[in-house]
Amino acid sequence: MRYPFPVGRSDFIQGDEAVARAAILAGCRFYAGYPITPASEIFEAMALYMPLVDGVSIQMEDEIGSIAAVIGASWAGAKAMTATSGPGFSLMQENLGYAVMTETPIVVVNMMRGGPSTGQPTFPAQGDLMQAVWGTHGDHMLIVLSPSTVQEAFDLTIRAFNLAEKYRTPVVILGDAELAHMRERVYIPNPDEIEVVNRKLPANEDEAKLPFGDPHGDGVPPMPIFGRGYRTYVTGLTHDESGHPRTVEPEVQQKLIGRIFRKILDHKDEIISYETFELDDAEIAIVSTGIVSRSAIRAVKMLRERGVRAGLLKLSTVWPFDFEVIEELAEQVRKIYVPEMNLGQLYHLVREGANGKAEVELIAKIGGEVHTPMEIVERVVG
Amino acid sequence: MRKEVLFSGFGGQGVILASVILGRAAAVYENLYAVQTQSYGPESRGGASRAEVVISDEPIDYPKAITPDYAVFFSQEAYTKFLHTVKEGATVIVEKDLVPHRDTEFEERLKVIALPLTEIAEETTGLSLTMNILTLGILVGVTGIVGRESIEKAVRDAVPHGTEEINLRALRKGFELAEKLKP
Numbered sequence: 001m002r003y004p005f006p007v008g009r010s011d012f013i014q015g016d017e018a019v020a021r022a023a024i025l026a027g028c029r030f031y032a033g034y035p036i037t038p039a040s041e042i043f044e045a046m047a048l049y050m051p052l053v054d055g056v057s058i059q060m061e062d063e064i065g066s067i068a069a070v071i072g073a074s075w076a077g078a079k080a081m082t083a084t085s086g087p088g089f090s091l092m093q094e095n096l097g098y099a100v101m102t103e104t105p106i107v108v109v110n111m112m113r114g115g116p117s118t119g120q121p122t123f124p125a126q127g128d129l130m131q132a133v134w135g136t137h138g139d140h141m142l143i144v145l146s147p148s149t150v151q152e153a154f155d156l157t158i159r160a161f162n163l164a165e166k167y168r169t170p171v172v173i174l175g176d177a178e179l180a181h182m183r184e185r186v187y188i189p190n191p192d193e194i195e196v197v198n199r200k201l202p203a204n205e206d207e208a209k210l211p212f213g214d215p216h217g218d219g220v221p222p223m224p225i226f227g228r229g230y231r232t233y234v235t236g237l238t239h240d241e242s243g244h245p246r247t248v249e250p251e252v253q254q255k256l257i258g259r260i261f262r263k264i265l266d267h268k269d270e271i272i273s274y275e276t277f278e279l280d281d282a283e284i285a286i287v288s289t290g291i292v293s294r295s296a297i298r299a300v301k302m303l304r305e306r307g308v309r310a311g312l313l314k315l316s317t318v319w320p321f322d323f324e325v326i327e328e329l330a331e332q333v334r335k336i337y338v339p340e341m342n343l344g345q346l347y348h349l350v351r352e353g354a355n356g357k358a359e360v361e362l363i364a365k366i367g368g369e370v371h372t373p374m375e376i377v378e379r380v381v382g
Numbered sequence: 383m384r385k386e387v388l389f390s391g392f393g394g395q396g397v398i399l400a401s402v403i404l405g406r407a408a409a410v411y412e413n414l415y416a417v418q419t420q421s422y423g424p425e426s427r428g429g430a431s432r433a434e435v436v437i438s439d440e441p442i443d444y445p446k447a448i449t450p451d452y453a454v455f456f457s458q459e460a461y462t463k464f465l466h467t468v469k470e471g472a473t474v475i476v477e478k479d480l481v482p483h484r485d486t487e488f489e490e491r492l493k494v495i496a497l498p499l500t501e502i503a504e505e506t507t508g509l510s511l512t513m514n515i516l517t518l519g520i521l522v523g524v525t526g527i528v529g530r531e532s533i534e535k536a537v538r539d540a541v542p543h544g545t546e547e548i549n550l551r552a553l554r555k556g557f558e559l560a561e562k563l564k565p
Contacts, residue, residue, distance in 0.1 A: 010410060011410065012402075012418075182417060183405055183406075184416070184417045184418070184442075294442075294443045294445055295443075295444050297444075298444040370446065372444070372448065373443075
């Protein structure tokens with residue numbers, strides 16, 4: 001396999017470009033999208049690369065069509081991705097729920113910009129965090145990842161595909177306009193350095209007849225592929241193990257949605273990832289995700305220089321949320337600060353996790369600039 | 383070592399490309415850490431354009447320039463807006479013809495190189511567009527922030543195919559000017 005970009009060496013590329021290259025190395029062979037700042041460069045890269053790896057990249061009429069095409073491609077056996085920003089992500093919500101309900105592995109990238117509505121197209125924000133988790137209607141479970149560097153954008157995109165395939169679920173990558181357009185040194189590995197996970201396929205006809213069953217007890221049914229010999233019924237209506245609609249029996253809904261939650265939550269230790277920095281002896285903690293984490297790392301260094309025992313918990317997985325790790329942190333530290341580029345979203349999750357065991361303070365910022373380290377330091381030292 | 387470089391002007395002057403080339407030279411050809419960021423409005427030409435490069439020998443946390451060690455100003459608007467954010471003693475390159483109103487008092491605390499960059503680029507290559515690459519040559523020549531060979535390779539990588547030689551001519555003119563400007 002030849003790749004349309006150099007592998008096994010470092011390059012200096014944008015976050016968007018890193019997402020596209022990682023997707024291709026993870027096995028993505030279908031991209032559908034509609035251009036939007038600041039995610040258009042993902043589409044541009046996919047349009048360039050896909051024909052060279054025997055893949056398909058198409059422009060749809062809008063973002064509703066884009067995610068619909070991606071879901072269809074996934075059922076046809078392709079690893080598939082779409083990318084957008086706030087306005088497009090809003091349009092995708094209905095079908096994001098459809099992907100959850102039909103247990104379709106897809107990757108949806110949202111490079112967040114200032115909102116609501118068309119807002120600030122060229123400026124970063126983190127205002128879609130709650131939307132990524134709860135934007136579609138109904139009880140649902142999905143995975144949300146959040147990179148803070150171009151290297152992480154690359155690494156987490158590969159992880160997003162692997163998680164989507166392993167758990168038959170949509171995975172959302174939440175980046176932002178700063179990361180999307182930022183260029184940074186990133187190591188593009190050789191394919192043999194990357195772990196690539198592929199979805200379970202039915203081992204036999206019995207498994208194929210129950211595409212929404214649980215034959216292995218892990219909550220993840222094998223996924224039959226259209227055109228490979230099995231007749232499969234796929235619907236957004238509440239369905240039984242065979243996939244046929246059963247919308248009036250409470251126990252069918254309870255079993256289906258229960259399993260969709262369980263297949264993620266039973267494996268949350270494997271799904272959740274975070275990094276700590278100087279937390280061991282910390283009495284002040286900062287909890288952050290995405291681009292703001294980089295200001296927070298610098299803020300911790302500056303606070304340490306001033307004799308404040310500060311540390312950072314940087315969340316790479318935003319959902320499922322690790323409430324337990326926050327509670328443990330709250331037992332250790334005096335106070336937790338949550339800097340985020342919105343008027344308070346992650347803050348509420350952290351406060352719930354802290355469970356009253358430490359004071360939690362929001363450091364909100366909107367307008368399109370990442371917090372400076374000094375802004376965080378000043379809030380901590382008062 | 384953390385060095386911050388600010389490039390600023392208006393859209394269409396190659397502000398962002400110049401920053402990308404510098405970052406690439408550092409990250410790919412000098413094995414340093416480098417981050418390039420940019421901020422611009424929705425228009426592709428004419429709006430204020432600003433790009434930053436942070437170069438370091440260790441991983442870069444905060445990716446933006448706080449107090450630039452080096453700065454380039456291609457427009458009056460950019461000069462007026464950002465001059466006062468640079469570090470004391472910073473090396474500053476100014477497009478003299480496009481920045482008529484200067485803060486001479488503040489400039490005394492800096493190392494200022496003010497030249498008719500567009501005109502020199504035009505004379506050197508016949509293309510005023512190469513002004514951004516000429517400026518890179520001056521910046522690298524004066525500061526040594528990356529090696530000359532690295533920036534030449536990065537220019538070759540980044541400029542449109544077929545324009546390599548003309549851009550390298552602009553770059554080398556920048557090196558030449560830098561030699562004369564060095565104390």
